[in-house]
Amino acid sequence: MLSSSKVQHIAKLARLELSDKEIVKFQKELTSIWEYFEVLSELDVSKVEPMTHAVPLQNVSRQDIAKPKSSEEAQRLLKMAPETKDGYLKVKSILQPTNYA
Amino acid sequence: MYEFTIRQLHERLVQKEISATEIAQTFLEHAEKGDKTLNAFITQTPELALHQAEELDAKIAKGEELSLLAGIPCAIKDSILVKDVACTAGSKILEHYIAPYDATVAQKLREQGALFVGKTNTDEFNMGASTENSAFGVTKNPHDPTRVAGGSSGGSAASVAAGQALCSLGADTGGSIRLPAAFCGVVGLKPTYGAVSRYGLIAMASSLDQIGPLAKNAEDAEIVFEAIFGKDELDATSLDYEYKSLSNLDFAKLRIGMPKEFFGEGLMPEIEKCLQSAFQKLEAAGAKIEEVSLPYAKYALAAYYILNTSEVSANLARYDGIRYGESRAKSQKPIANSLLDVYFQTRGEYLGEEVKRRIMLGTYALSEGYYDAYYLKAQKVRTLLQKDFDAAFQNVDVIMGPPSPFLPFKIGERSENPLAMYLVDLYTVPVNLVGLPALSAPAGTAANLPVGLQIIGKPLQENLLFAVAKGLEKL
Numbered sequence: 001m002l003s004s005s006k007v008q009h010i011a012k013l014a015r016l017e018l019s020d021k022e023i024v025k026f027q028k029e030l031t032s033i034w035e036y037f038e039v040l041s042e043l044d045v046s047k048v049e050p051m052t053h054a055v056p057l058q059n060v061s062r063q064d065i066a067k068p069k070s071s072e073e074a075q076r077l078l079k080m081a082p083e084t085k086d087g088y089l090k091v092k093s094i095l096q097p098t099n100y101a
Numbered sequence: 102m103y104e105f106t107i108r109q110l111h112e113r114l115v116q117k118e119i120s121a122t123e124i125a126q127t128f129l130e131h132a133e134k135g136d137k138t139l140n141a142f143i144t145q146t147p148e149l150a151l152h153q154a155e156e157l158d159a160k161i162a163k164g165e166e167l168s169l170l171a172g173i174p175c176a177i178k179d180s181i182l183v184k185d186v187a188c189t190a191g192s193k194i195l196e197h198y199i200a201p202y203d204a205t206v207a208q209k210l211r212e213q214g215a216l217f218v219g220k221t222n223t224d225e226f227n228m229g230a231s232t233e234n235s236a237f238g239v240t241k242n243p244h245d246p247t248r249v250a251g252g253s254s255g256g257s258a259a260s261v262a263a264g265q266a267l268c269s270l271g272a273d274t275g276g277s278i279r280l281p282a283a284f285c286g287v288v289g290l291k292p293t294y295g296a297v298s299r300y301g302l303i304a305m306a307s308s309l310d311q312i313g314p315l316a317k318n319a320e321d322a323e324i325v326f327e328a329i330f331g332k333d334e335l336d337a338t339s340l341d342y343e344y345k346s347l348s349n350l351d352f353a354k355l356r357i358g359m360p361k362e363f364f365g366e367g368l369m370p371e372i373e374k375c376l377q378s379a380f381q382k383l384e385a386a387g388a389k390i391e392e393v394s395l396p397y398a399k400y401a402l403a404a405y406y407i408l409n410t411s412e413v414s415a416n417l418a419r420y421d422g423i424r425y426g427e428s429r430a431k432s433q434k435p436i437a438n439s440l441l442d443v444y445f446q447t448r449g450e451y452l453g454e455e456v457k458r459r460i461m462l463g464t465y466a467l468s469e470g471y472y473d474a475y476y477l478k479a480q481k482v483r484t485l486l487q488k489d490f491d492a493a494f495q496n497v498d499v500i501m502g503p504p505s506p507f508l509p510f511k512i513g514e515r516s517e518n519p520l521a522m523y524l525v526d527l528y529t530v531p532v533n534l535v536g537l538p539a540l541s542a543p544a545g546t547a548a549n550l551p552v553g554l555q556i557i558g559k560p561l562q563e564n565l566l567f568a569v570a571k572g573l574e575k576l
Contacts, residue, residue, distance in 0.1 A: 013468065036402075
């Protein structure tokens with residue numbers, strides 16, 4: 001059974017805050033689903049190539065030229081953001097302030 | 102009016118027997134009445150539909166030529182963006198998100214003059230087989246309201262079955278169009294991977310997702326497919342090809358494969374019996390049916406859920422309360438103190454159970470030490486399965502079987518056990534892993550519940566699938 005600390009570690013990697021009840025629940029569920037995945041251990045795929053697309057498709061590229069968008073389009077996107085200022089997305093500080101005595 | 106086919110409604114519109122506005126009003130009223138119980142829609146869009154109808158009636162008055170889809174009421178899954186309309190993906194985290202642009206498929210239908218009647222209910226971020234994972238309630242099965250409509254495109258299937266729209270768009274990653282189509286008794290196609298642009302589809306698993314049409318009959322679904330397929334500059338995985346519809350399929354020339362792995366233990370006997378009689382009709386019409394084998398199919402579900410959850414963990418990282426969606430940076434609840442807290446708390450609060458479960462499974466599968474044993478291995482299982490299908494298609498033209506081992510189940514029956522829900526997609530996931538096109542068509546009933554027949558083809562053979570389904574309707 002996946003340990004509680006393992007589940008908490010995964011949740012931390014996934015940036016998910018879980019309640020204690022959720023951690024217990026996920027321990028059980030993730031364990032049983034993971035056990036189901038173990039059926040793949042029967043297979044030796046060392047000589048098999050991974051599949052990439054249903055039909056052979058080469059690298060699809062285009063010219064590296066910026067396609068300008070209207071300011072109206074930009075406004076639509078900014079309107080959906082939780083916090084903006086002067087046309088920028090506003091977020092919490094990413095550098096911690098130091099306390100000067 | 103809800104009984105009409107697309108062509109029949111089109112004729113009446115062209116002959117000026119009805120107006121686009123009348124069509125819109127009829128379908129909108131019908132949907133408004135019925136949806137209180139059915140819950141096929143997350144957002145109904147009467148103003149949009151009436152506005153589109155008004156514009157269309159003006160065009161008709163000027164004598165402009167009409168495409169087949171002009172004036173046809175269409176419902177769109179709520180994980181596909183329709184400009185200026187709420188797009189929630191069935192999730193609380195996008196409850197107030199308004200789509201800033203049209204998905205390519207939405208734009209194409211708009212250009213054809215289709216009327217958008219609403220955004221349909223879906224399992225949250227397309228994760229589920231019953232629409233029970235929607236943050237906005239479950240969609241009932243129109244044939245039995247105590248049962249599920251299937252998922253994740255439950256709303257899309259139910260709205261068509263209930264006559265709230267004449268066609269709809271769904272999305273299928275592991276069966277999410279084919280399963281609800283089967284459960285609701287309508288036709289649903291998952292195209293070849295790359296046949297339809299994914300631009301504007303809220304991504305779940307990028308190597309598996311495809312948008313596809315649902316309708317009451319095969320010809321209608323084909324008409325919608327013809328409007329939405331094709332290469333899109335905005336989707337690098339989309340394919341460039343020509344589509345030629347096939348008519349009057351000669352069953353005597355058709356070779357059908359029945360995979361023994363799809364008819365084994367676990368399949369409900371009522372479904373098997375129903376499909377046997379469909380097969381008898383096909384044989385009577387001259388088709389050759391033989392058993393085929395897909396030995397690696399037994400690993401498909403595990404491979405699918407490893408790949409699905411891994412890609413989900415990457416694709417859903419964007420729901421972090423920064424650029425869009427709900428956020429704990431600015432909310433009624435205690436505001437998050439730090440950037441990290443914004444991520445943890447926003448996601449912890451607004452993402453649903455199944456979504457969290459899959460994100461964690463995927464995060465685990467991709468974490469250090471596990472990538473080779475799980476994700477990479479699953480990618481190789483796809484190659485093995487592709488070889489199985491290639492071998493089978495040497496001897497047959499199409500492969501047929503049940504879309505699901507189960508009949509539409511009761512609401513709540515499978516929602517407590519994640520694995521029990523995953524098993525519902527047993528026969529649909531192999532198709533997505535290999536990127537093949539597959540369609541579910543109504544094939545009768547068992548215990549008064551719809552039974553679907555899954556028809557699988559080689560890449561880019563949607564025309565053959567539709568031809569077989571059209572022929573089957575006449576038998």
